[in-house]
Structure formats: structure tokens, C-alpha cells
Amino acid sequence: MTLRPHRHPTTSLAVAIAAVGCTVYAADTNWRFAGHYLSMTGAAERTVFVVAVALALVAGALTASPARGSSRLSQGLPQFLVWAIAGVQVVAAYAESGLVAGTVRAVIGPVLAAPMWHFVFYSDPCHCPLGADRHTRLPQVERSHAGRHHAGRRLIEPRDDTRMHR
Known part of the structure; x- marks a missing residue:
């Protein structure tokens, strides 16, 4: 671990x-x-x-x-x-x-x-453990928001792992 x-x-x-x-x-x-x-x-x-x-x-x-x-x-x-x-x-x-x-x-x-x-x-x-919480709801929301924010500013291209999965 x-x-x-x-x-x-x-x-x-x-x-x-x-x-x-x-x-x-x-x-x-x-x-x-x-x-x-x-x-x-x-x-x-x-x-x-x-x-x-x-x-x-x-x-x-x-x-x-x-x-x-x-x-x-x-x-x-x-x-x-x-x-x-x-x-x-x-x-x-x-x-x-x-x-x-x-x-x-x-x-x-x-x-x-x-x-x-x-x-x-x-x-x-x-x-x-490192990354233990990355699949819980809050980190998913944070990644989704960060991905959309940076993609909207054209800092990065949107990736599949930044989208919310239900």
C-alpha cells in the first residue's frame, strides 16, 4: 500500500x-x-x-x-x-x-x-491509501468540474474520465 x-x-x-x-x-x-x-x-x-x-x-x-x-x-x-x-x-x-x-x-x-x-x-x-477515494462521489464531481472548466478555457481537451458516470 x-x-x-x-x-x-x-x-x-x-x-x-x-x-x-x-x-x-x-x-x-x-x-x-x-x-x-x-x-x-x-x-x-x-x-x-x-x-x-x-x-x-x-x-x-x-x-x-x-x-x-x-x-x-x-x-x-x-x-x-x-x-x-x-x-x-x-x-x-x-x-x-x-x-x-x-x-x-x-x-x-x-x-x-x-x-x-x-x-x-x-x-x-x-x-x-493513495487514490483510495478517487471513485467516491465527491472526487468524481471535482474531476468533472475541473475537466469542464479547463476544457472551456481550452487549456485541455475533455477526457472521458472527467465525465460523471452514473
């Missing part, structure tokens, strides 16, 4: 720190929500709740990887669960802090945590 070059280590570290920070911020919201709305008064009970949610988010991002060699259907469930968990955390943010502050809590917390964990685990180009 031919691998692409790694991204810069500083980038990987920055993304990992951002993912942890967003998850901790979401955990703070969940801690408060558990006390105010779920009647969890004990620290142990709240801790279990907050850790379970955070671990579920990270585990979902880990198992939703396209680099694991699984089918699109099996990747879809973990992706759905990650966004379902983030969605529930958004509800908690709004319930806990109202419209303006809740929006800040929601975006800085779970809405950013979900993709950041995906970036931590799988956006590093070295995780994907």
Missing part, C-alpha cells in the same frame, strides 16, 4: 488539542445539565454520565473511519451516532444557557468536537 506523506506534527498536535478542548467544554455543559435537568446530584453519577458521553463521541469518531476498510453502510451508523450524540449535547447547551450563550456552548463544544475527533483519527493523509 502506497501512503501519502504525513501532515506536519504541529498540525496533528493542534487538532488533537482542539478536539480535547471542545470535548472538555461539552463535558462541562453536560455536567451542569446533569445536575439541573437530570437530577444527578452525586459527583460519581455525573462523572460516569459525562465520561460515557465523551467516550461514546470519541469511539464513534474512531469507528466511523473510511480507512478501516469497511463498507459505507457500516461506516454510516457510527457517523450517525456521533452526530446524534452531538445533537443531544446541543440540546443540553441550549437548555442550560439559553439562545445566545447556548449557541456558543453548542458550537464550541459538541459541534466542533465531532469533526475534530474525526480529523484527529483520520484526516491525516497517511491513513488512506
Whole structure:
């Protein structure tokens, strides 16, 4: 398997720190929500709740990887669960802090945590074999658009592989 070059280590570290920070911020919201709305008064009970949610988010991002060699259907469930968990955390943010502050809590917390964990685990180009994604829908659209754009400017002749295949 031919691998692409790694991204810069500083980038990987920055993304990992951002993912942890967003998850901790979401955990703070969940801690408060558990006390105010779920009647969890004990620290142990709240801790279990907050850790379970955070671990579920990270585990979902880990198992939703396209680099694991699984089918699109099996990747879809973990992706759905990650966004379902983030969605529930958004509800908690709004319930806990109202419209303006809740929006800040929601975006800085779970809405950013979900993709950041995906970036931590799988956006590093070295995780994907070279050309592994070239037959998916987005790269096909990109090639089609680029082919038509360059052909329209007479920079290249249109080729068969730049046309969309259904």
C-alpha cells in the first residue's frame, strides 16, 4: 500500500488539542445539565454520565473511519451516532444557557468536537491509501468540474474520465 506523506506534527498536535478542548467544554455543559435537568446530584453519577458521553463521541469518531476498510453502510451508523450524540449535547447547551450563550456552548463544544475527533483519527493523509477515494462521489464531481472548466478555457481537451458516470 502506497501512503501519502504525513501532515506536519504541529498540525496533528493542534487538532488533537482542539478536539480535547471542545470535548472538555461539552463535558462541562453536560455536567451542569446533569445536575439541573437530570437530577444527578452525586459527583460519581455525573462523572460516569459525562465520561460515557465523551467516550461514546470519541469511539464513534474512531469507528466511523473510511480507512478501516469497511463498507459505507457500516461506516454510516457510527457517523450517525456521533452526530446524534452531538445533537443531544446541543440540546443540553441550549437548555442550560439559553439562545445566545447556548449557541456558543453548542458550537464550541459538541459541534466542533465531532469533526475534530474525526480529523484527529483520520484526516491525516497517511491513513488512506493513495487514490483510495478517487471513485467516491465527491472526487468524481471535482474531476468533472475541473475537466469542464479547463476544457472551456481550452487549456485541455475533455477526457472521458472527467465525465460523471452514473
